[in-house]
Amino acid sequence: MSEPVIEIKGVTKSFGEMEVLKGIDLTVHEHEAVALIGASGSGKSTLLRCIDLLEEIDDGDIFLDGEVITDPSVDPVGVRRRLGVVFQAYNLFPHLRVLDNVTLGITRAHGVDRAKAEGQAREILTRFGLGGREDEKPSRLSGGQQQRVAIARAFATRPRAMLLDEVTSALDPELVGEVLSAVRDLKSEGVTMVIATHEMGFAREVADTVGYLHEGRLVEIGPPEQVLEEPQRPETQRFLRRLLEARRV
Amino acid sequence: MPRTRPAFIVLLLVALAALLAACGDDDSTTDSGSTETVSLDDCTPDQLETLTADTLTIGTDKPAFPPYFEDNDPTNGKGFESAVAYAIADTLGFSEDQVEWVVVPFNSSYAPGPKDFDFDVNQISITEKRAQAVDFSSPYYTADQAVVALSDSDAAGATSLADLADSDIGVQIGTTSLEAVEASIEPNAEPQVFDTSNDVVSALKNGQVDAVVVDTPTALYLTAVQVPEGEIVGEFPAPGGDEWGALLGKDSALTPCVSAAVDELKSSGELDKIQEQWINAGGGVATLE
C-alpha cells in the first residue's frame, strides 16, 4: 500500500470515569478505505471525533501526513481543513441553501472566490444526484438527499481523508441505498476514508480493511473477507453472530 | 381571518377614539368663577353645599412648601396659603376645627369627575383655558417670576432678560414659568421641564441647569433655605400677569361664595397683611427687563 495518511498510535480517551478508547493503533494509507465496526458505545464515533480534533485525546498521538496533530501547539483549524467529516445526523446548516452549505467551507476556510466556489459546488452536487436542488433549504430534502449534501459538503474541500460516522444509521431503509451509492462513488475516486458503519454488506463491498472495535480496543483488523467471514477473535465472532441473528448481515 | 381580527379591532378602537374626539366640541364652556355676585350673608356653613356638612375640606399638594406652608403641615395656619385658606374659612363662618385638609397631587386637582375637596390652594395660576376645565375663585395673589442661579455662575451676573438667552434654564411643569421664560427671555436652548420643585432644586444644585425660573416667593425660600449658594438674579412680571386663585370643581356651587370671601379679604386689607407677613415681596429684589 501507499503512504500513510492517518496514523493513530496508542490513543486513549476517557469521559470522566468512563474509558472509551483504551489504546488504539491504526494506520490508514492513501486511497485506503478502512471500515470500523462494533457495537454502539464501542468507541467508533469517539475515535473519528478525536481524529478531527473535535475531542482532545488523553494519551497517544495522531499523525496526518506524517505530522503530529494532537500536540497542543498545533492549530486545530489547519488540521480540520485537511479532513472532511460526515455526521450521522447530517448536521447541515438549516439557515443556508444547499448550495451555500457546500460553498461555506470552500469560500471561508479555503479562500476560494464565490463564483468559482459555486461552480465547483454545483458540479459536485450534480455528481451526487442533487442537481437542481441547490437553491432549496435543507429541510425540504429527504434524509437521503440531505446526507448526500453532507457528503458533497465534506468532499468539496478536497480533504486528505474523509471520516464517515455511521452515515446511514439515521436513514429510513429505502434511503440508505442512495447514500451508499455516493460513498461508492467516493471510493472509485480514490478518496482515503475511515468509515464507521453497521452495514456489513457495504463494508465488505467498499472497505479495503475492516477493524472491529470492542469496548475501546481494536480487537481485530484485516481484510473484509477475513474479519467479516472468518473472524479470528472470539469477540469478533460473538459480535457477528449476534448481528446475524438480528439479520443485519 | 383569525390573524387580521386583532388588527381590525385595534383599528376600530383608534377610529372610535378619533370619532369621539370629533364629537367633542367645547361649546359648553363656562367662565372662570361665576359672574354671579353673592352676599356673604348667603354663604354660611349651613347654606354651603360642602362635601361634608359643617366642614370645609381644603386640598393642597404634599410636600407643602414654604413660604406657602410651614413644616409641611397645612393645619398650623402658618405660611401664605395656609393663612389665606384659614382666612377664607373664617370669612365663610367656619371655625378652625371645622377645616379639614386633604392631600391633592397637582395633576389630580384638575382631573374631571367629583372632587374630594371643596377648594384647592396650590399656587395655581388662573388661565382662560384652565377655566374651561375647572372653576377658579377671585385671585388672591399676583405673582412675578424670579430667576435663581448659583452665585458663582455666569447667569448670576445677568442684568437684563436678554443676558439669560444663552443659559440653560429649568422650570417646573404646570407652572406659568415655562411660558414666562419662553416669552420674556427667549432662550436659545429649550428650557428643561421637571416634574417637581425638588427636581428643579436638584437640577440647579447639580449644575444640570444654569438657572431656574420660579415664582418670586418660591425663589425667596429657595435661596434662603434650599440653595443658600444660590441667589435671586432678578424678577420680572409674567406675560399677561400671573394671578393665583383657589381651584374648585367645574360649576361648583361654592365658587361664588369662595370668591366673595376672597373679595372681602382683599377689600378689608386682610390679604395684604397676610402677604406682608409671609412673603416679603419686593424685599430688595432687582427687576429684570
Add this chain to the structure above:
Amino acid sequence: MTPPDRRAERAAAKRRKDRRTAAIAAVSTILVLGGLVALVLTSPGWPDVRETFFDADYFAETFPDIARAFWLDIRVFVVVEIAVLILGLGLALTRTSSSPGLFPLRLLAAVYTDLFRGVPVILVVYLMGFGIPALGVNVEAVILGGIGLTLCYTAYVAEVYRAGLKSVRPTQREAALAVGLNERQAMRHVVLPQAVRNVGPPLLNDFISLQKDVALLAIIGVTGEAFREAQIFASTDFDYTPLLGAALLYLAVTVPMARLLDVWERRQDR
C-alpha cells in the same frame, strides 16, 4: 372517490356553517363593543371627560408640536436600539465564552446583567439624569437618559441573545469546525445567524418595549420629547387631550413593529 354531488353538498354545508360562525362573531363583537361605548357615553361624567380627554380643537392645536417632538423620540430610539444590539451581543458572547482567561470579564458581565435587569428602568434613568450631573459631569439630559436606557436594555437583550445561542445545537458548531472554519467564523456564519433567527420575536418584543420607554426621558427634564410636550400642555391648560395625541404617535410606531413580528413568526414556522 366521493360522488361529485356528495362533495358539493358537503362544501355547501361547510360554507353555510362558516357564514353562520362569522355572523355570530360579527354580531357579538358589535354588541359588546357597542355596549361598552354606550356605557361610557351615557355615564354622567361623560361630557366632562369628553372635554378634558377628547377635545378635538385642542387636539388639533397641540398635535403639530407633539408630532414634532416625537421626532426626538424616534432619534433616541434608533440610536439606543443600535447600541443595544451591538453591546447586548458583546455581553452575551462574553457570558457564553468558555476560555478561562476571560473569567473576570464573565463575572463582571453576570453582575452587570443582574444589576440592570433587576432595577426598574425609570430608576436608572432618574439616577443617570440627576446623579451624574451631581458628580460634576456636564452632559445633556437626553444623552444621560439614552445611556440609562442603553444600560438596561443591553442587559435584557443580552439574555435574549444568550437564549438564542443556547438554542442552537452544539453539533452545528462542530459541523462548522469540521468544514474548516475557525471559532470566529463558526460563530459568525453558522451559530449566530441561527441564534438570532430563533429569538427574533423576543428581540423585537424588547424593541417595542424600548420605543415606549423613551417616554421615561420626560422625568429627567428632557423637553422636546413627545410625552413631555403632552404633559406640559396638559398641566398648563388642564386638558389631557394632548396625551391622547402622544399615545397615537407611539401606536403609529409600535403597531407596525408588532405586525412585523407576526410576519417574522409566520415565516419561521414555514
